[in-house]
Amino acid sequence: MLSKVANFSFRMASASVLSRLNQRAKQAESMITDLKQQIAILRQNAAITISNPEEERLRVENQKLRSDVEELKSQLILTEIRNGVKQIPLPTNRTVAKAEPPKKEPTNQPEIKQAPAAANNKDQKPEKSNKKEKKVKQSAADGEPKAKKGKNEPKTEEKMDVSRLDFRVGKIIDVKKHPDADTLYVEEVDMGEGRNRTVVSGLVNHVPLEQMQNKVAVFMCNLKPAKMRGILSEAMIMCASTPEKVEILNIPPGAAIGDKVTCKAYPGAPDVQLQPKKKVWETLAPDLKVNKEKVATFRGDPLVIEGKGALTAPSLKDVQIK
Template identity: 50%
Template sequence: MTQGAAVELSVDEKYNLISRNLEEVVGENEIKAVLAERSVKIYWGTATTGKPHIAYFVPMSKIADFLRAGCEVQILFADLHACLDNMKAPWELINYRVEYYRECITGMLESIGVPLDKLSFVKGTDYQLSKEYTLDAYKLSTIVTEKDAKKAGAEVVKQSDSAPLSGLIYPGLQALDEEYLKVDVQFGGVDQRKIFMYARENLPKLGYAKRSHLMNPMVPGLTGTKMSSSEADSKIDLLDAPSAIKKKLKKAFCEEGNIENNGPLSFTKHVLFGCHGQFEVLRKEEWGGNKIYKEFQELEDDFKNKEVHPGDLKNSVGAAIDRLLAPIIKKFESEELKKLAESAYPVEKVTKVKKEKKKHNIRPEGVEAKPKQKQQAKPAEPEKPADISRLQMKVGKIIKCEKHPDADALYLEEIECGEEKPRQVISGLVKFVPLEEMQNRMVVILCNLKPAKMRGILSEAMVMCASTADKVEILSPPEGAVPGDLVTVAGFEGEPDAIIKPSSKNKVSAFEQVAPDLKTNDALEATYKGVTWEVKGKGAIKAQSLQNVQIK
């Protein structure tokens, strides 16, 4: 589609292009009113921290839609924000990283094939250090509370017990950006929703207009978690070679017939369909031959019905990614851009320092030197098997449950599990289980996951549930079970880990290794590799109605 063609679109056609594949639109009527008079002005901001990876094609595919709809798009390189967010980008590297991001994003949009005449770039420090902006930041600090500022940034700014004050400033600056960039709309991920609502509420208090907001869904990474720069196997770098892409896709969670947390399938929906409007599955003739899908729903249905094999999907996604990245890789072969990449993300060189030779004292005549004793190497601890014996699961009872104060979709529970005091647990069950059904309920909890903060509150365990795309059921202990009873699986007895650490760059957690084999069976029983979970002498752990589904 040419830029000239975009001008000929009707208001509704432009709006449909702008709003397709989004998680949420706030201010629909405001956007349509602007479209009836002129081009909509939109901005998307990104903090210049870690290297942009292939998930950046998710917002890029939407920015392509905005440009094709004739919108004026500004991309803000939030260099000041990058430093304020727990110093993720050192001051001395800011300018290099801004230029690196500019080259990467331009390369991505060129790879998609979108007109760039209505696209512009701006740095936060170009205007955020001005007298006017600084005065507005001070004014804003007098009308918002510490609680509201912390709540606004809960999903975006790193939280800790002794968090830097900069984390409280961050949401206010992002709100002010809307005014100083003179836009109608801010675009971002749904994880920024609280900052967007913070802006809508507080900008009018400074005498500025309330803006509209467009929100992208959060797309799982290849491992089934959020695609992140900090998790190497969950993301593909823009400059990854085809062999590296194939290797990462091989590890991707893509269980046959399972469309939940399926990284390759989600990537196909939000990136490949968004960029090209279609997707081709490549496979041998004996398995049906190649097939071009014009609609994602058809592909998802075929995968769910096991008409598309995970191996074919992964190979096809890999081939599509290779084509998408080829022009970007070629662009970065220039010496100038290679030097820019090294300056933006310098690699620390480890140098070996030679130890000084010890000076030997002269031994008295006739005295023999004592022979050196070899130190015996400490034997390495054997690696534990990656099975359910490493999980510590107990029966618990919810003795108190309420809505999380800073998250509409989360419950905050106190669960008695036979220990000195109840455990504090946060569960994303608000959409699936009414509050009254949570009270005094018997549950099964996973106790040895590393405690983690969720929206600023520590969660000390996880409630185990059977789950589909639109239904979640809490697993129920057998009749007669009491808080503290252990949940066991015959044939997998062993000492559980003291703490199951989350997955890291080089190692997948024990829970993530075990998770694909946690399912309910035809009898509604919770199983691991087909073996039933039970409380010894009392019976099996069960779901209410969900057969043969994943347990999470």
């Protein structure tokens, strides 16, 4: 009897132990599953933490590359304009397709044939020969030599100096960024002409917008107007320039809107408008420089406003003027 009770107690104890072991096994499996999920989340967060700085770095580099490309585009456009290359605006999504011309409907009118004019030839008199032609033929028959116009005339060399460039003082009364170019400003400039000129300049990456507003500067006014990304530019602001830095030239104290800039060593009246085919600006531009004293010069002689002083650069020395 005692052995049966002992066996029963042993079986009950074994069942209880097995039950607890099964329960702990399930808990262990649940804990393992939770740990795996937490490990996966930690790995994902670690990957994001590592990749975020790299993405930010790439984003900054891409933005800089875009800015560099836009600046190169604007420099290319300015160079093409100075060389007389016509600018054609790029099409945009706002471009409206032109309607097709209406088709001509066929008409049922009979064709009218023109009557031959041979019948009227009898009534027509032969045209009289030109008296001048007769004189030329007669002189040739008499042995007189024919004179060629301008054959022996000496050729005069075209003057090529800074006096042909129309530099004037103007004030920027309004400025904004070009709607279709990130590196270009569009300025409205008062030059004392009774109307404002529109000027497009590639200075966005060099001069802040607030410094452009109400700026008094020197502009070249006799370049042929040309479109830059769809906007007609009627002058060019003059700057001391390097690939890394660009500065608008300073005018002397007391200079007024409309004052002309000249070079005493090269007197003369400027062209009304430079002809791109003659390459006047392209020929003279290399001789426009800022010297070691920061004075704007042409072939070493200063550019001045009569009675008021010379043009200067804010800080650049020994650089080109563009």
